Amino acid sequence: MEPFVVYSTKTGNTKKVARVIAKELGVKAQGAKEVKSVPKGAPLIAGSGVYASRISGEMKDFLEDLPKVSKGKAAVFETSGGYNDGKNVGIQQLERSLKQKGYRIVGRFGCSGQMFRIFNRGHPSPEELEKAMKFAAGLKKSF
Ligand SMILES: Cc1cc2nc3c(=O)[nH]c(=O)nc-3n(C[C@H](O)[C@H](O)[C@H](O)COP(=O)(O)O)c2cc1C
Incomplete structure (x- = not known):
């Protein structure tokens, strides 16, 4: 079965990774x-940027509307400024919501994203995008 990739972005970083x-x-x-x-x-x-320590409202709505499944597999990713004490709060929130819907989490990916054109300039970097690609390649074995 074809995987389904869904993302939410405000400034484009998460879309690049997606x-x-x-x-x-x-x-x-x-x-x-x-x-x-x-x-x-x-x-x-499913992937989202992190805003004020939260995934986007758009992604939250998507996850809330998602029907429950019995044996689903899912993977999650975030881009963030890295401002949450090293915790991937976006990944954690995505994971929690998907588990509640019956999905088993088989992969997690996070990288940094440019913010306000000043911080983390140039991120996600080519190296991070390469890591995202390898993450996806690895998922093929889990799905
Ligand atoms: C309004 C706003 C709030 C943000 N809040 C946080 C935050 O609380 N923690 C963090 O690590 N990054 C934060 N960031 C950085 C974003 O998570 C980062 O730029 C991310 O890559 C944005 O994804 P997007 O380009 O897909 O929207 C914030 C960015 C914006 C624009």
């Missing part, structure tokens, strides 16, 4: 707001 992951998996990345439904049985890969 596109790399989706390309590696041979699918198209979908913006959370546009998604009508996730094909039944599809492994889900």
